Amino acid sequence: MKGASRSTAAPRGAARGLLTGFSALVFVFFYAPIVVLFVFSFNNSNSISIWSGFTNDWYGAALDNANVTSAMSVSIRVAVISTVISVVLGTLSALTLERYRWRGRMVFDAILYLPIIIPDVAMAVMLLLFFSRASDLISLVPGIDTSSGIDSLVLSHVAFNISFVSVVVRARIADMDPSVEEAAADLYANRWRTFWRVTLPQIMPGIIGGALLALTTSFDDVVISSFVAALGSTTLPVYVFGLLRKDVTPLINAVSMIILAISIALVALSLLTQRTLSRSD
Amino acid sequence: MPIDTEPALAIAEPTGARPLSDLEAGDEKARSRLGLLLALPGIVYLTVFFVIPLGFVVVTSFATRTRTGRTAYESWNTDAYSKIISSDLIRTVAWRSLGLGIITTLICLALAFPLSYFISTRKPVVRNLLLIGVMIPFWSNFLVRTYAWRVLLDSNGLGTRLLGALGLGDGRILFTQKAVVLGMVYGFLPFMVLPLYAALERIDWSLVEASRDLYASGWGAFRRVVWPLSRPGVIAGSILVFVPSFGAYITPALLGGGKDPLLGSYIVGQFLQARNWPLGSALSVVVLVVMLAGTIVYFRTGGRTL
The missing domain is CATH 1.10.3720.10 (MetI-like)
Incomplete structure (x- = not known):
């Protein structure tokens, strides 16, 4: 196995935490817009981005x-x-x-x-x-x-x-x-x-x-x-x-x-x- | 199990002829005929619906636009190309596309390298899950993903408020070039992550361990071992991000507000509004040449993964 999770090649200490945090942020960047769009597709308002309650009327x-x-x-x-x-x-x-x-x-x-x-x-x-x-x-x-x-x-x-x-x-x-x-x-x-x-x-x-x-x-x-x-x-x-x-x-x-x-x-x-x-x- | 760790679109190395059996090894000629026969439907289809249309673009780029907006093929000339070179507007548009393409590529590289490094150093199971996590946005609807930023960057949107809170002015960047770059980074980032991951995953980590055993610092091991070995991935990813950014059309149309056109939008305008097909075709030829140059570099550096 080429995986290096437990070897000296994997970053350690602060570098390791930094790398994990940064990667998590990139994944948030990937998915946050999709989640926001999902939430606002149920928005009971005529605005695309100001939340004012739940409805599924838009799908209807x-x-x-x-x-x-x-x-x-x-x-x-x-x-x-x-x-x-x-x-x-x-x-x-x-x-x-x-x-x-x-x-x-x-x-x-x-x-x-x-x-x-x-x-x-x-x-x-x-x-x-x-x-x-x-x-x-x-x-x-x-x-x-x-x-x-x-x-x-x-x-x-x-x-x-x-x-x-x-x-x-x-x-x-x-x-x-x-x-x-x-x-x-x-x-x-x-x-x-x-x-x-x-x-x-x-x-x-x-x-x-x-x-x-x-x-x-x-x-x-x-x-x-x-x-x-x-x-x-x-x-x-x-x-x-x-x-x-x-x-x-x-x-x-x-x-x-x-x-x-x-x-x-x-x-x-x-x-x-x-x-x-x-x-x- | 190597299949688990490869991205789903790992393009196979050309393995060449691998005879089905020793019995058949003798009649190479018959096999070669059968191979061509199997390829024939694909060859015919791509010739008619890809190669010939490509020829149409090249031919049209040497045609003339008449006063009524029709395209005349009678007298061939290079007027469209001269116009590209002489027009200040087109030069501005081209430099802007080039600049935004380069900025997008660099931001993608800065975001993708740590992420790919992180993914490639996980256990195989986690690695696969994270890869699928990158590939789902990669293949899901580009238009809708770009539109999502319209919601986020709306004057009251969450993204606008976040940017404002981070101290970037009032956070209102919708319909500016910043929004276009943000949208392109978002849209094309997986193009950078996947080849970078493929390159990092292939690295023999015992080399890094060896360098550490020889008292290289963490940074030294990265700079002297990991970075040089990941270069093919960096080059492949940069080309895969730069080419679509350079010809981008949807992102500037939705997030750019049309004030500062990019090459893609300008080409579309020549076909759908200005009805100057020769100029639009000539600009398409320019984009195609840039793409071909990128592709040749990509394959020269051994890139084989999309």
Whole structure:
């Protein structure tokens, strides 16, 4: 174990106390804003920040608001569809990058990283230009109709989610013991059977973790969605962002808390599946 | 169990071809064809929806904005780039983005280093819990986390009162550059903590013990052993914080009040308001070049963890 909790390498005395206190403060910094927002989403007042009693009316008002619910349904549809597509494409990419060597592999590897690190604004600009120039061509593909807005949102979200899924699945494949697959092959399992019976079950925690992460990033995206969304297909974060730039009301606190709760639940699930499932083998 | 201590997004070292069995080791060619076949859907998708759009930006940056705000592709020119160099406004915006990006990065480093050091010296169980504690805000909704500061920094907000009590004027910093830096530090801090943790966690602590046995002081051991060994993490974290700060759009839009635009907001303005797509594209190309330069440095220094 590399942990140094009881060795001379760990800081001692005053330095130790200082380090612990400082770290605790950073965690307060991480979570205090979220807690404050949570508390004020129950505030019985028209002010977003002056406390005057408890109410859950804002949540009722949020769920009664037709704009909020329709944006929510767009968000969920886009997140689910784009996740399904990116899980398939991302898992295939992860498998081929970890297990096979072919010409151009390094180039594909590099391009696959770019959507993760590229600033949102740049990716949004790219896709806006693309859809405004090439939407006629894309609509020629049967089943795709970019004028509906939802399709362009899905196509854009897949473009960054493939990378997130493939990163998580690759980490899982790299941790796998290849000897199990070799054993399956030695026992005369063909490539398909080996994949379905051995490889896929073993990388499943990575796939589930990657899928949950893809749902989160799709559900959270504001900048790219606000650039490619057509009229009538606003996602929930895009709708909230629009409200925030006009007038801030406590209703936004409640809607924000709903978004945050969904997003934290997905992240926590993703982290847990990657860790607990990978421990059980 | 190494999987427990790695951040969930530890990017695997490229392991290259690892033949599935000895029986198949002979037909390398068939394997290479199968590999390419598996990659094909991803390659096609990213070519159409990432590489070609990227090309559109580059092409548009050499186009012309007509008087009516349309974009004409007939005559190629470098007017947009000349404007970036000659315009005082754009220069101001760019320097401001650079400055705030650097300040944000330095503050993140100062906050993240002690925290990462603390986490990496805990027992494995505690370490995992603390890491999850860092990763939950990292992946949860950025817009809402930024908006939370709007509530805190409101004229009667708790944050405003706290800053006032700490003696920072009347504590009213909302819609100033201070609020933007605060929001960016809050939003991007986990980008610094995770690679720093990954670097510190890899340190062989017996080296530190050895230096202590050789009568190095605590500070001496830190400066001579821990700091040099954590440098890859410092570089990776700094790039991961600086790049999104440099192109930030949401944080300045919510907390900055729009008086002093940053590069991200300025680019968006060129597309949605000014309808000067060539200029917006040229500025996007600049941001992309900065990002690419950062990425190359990142991988050169052996960074592999997000």
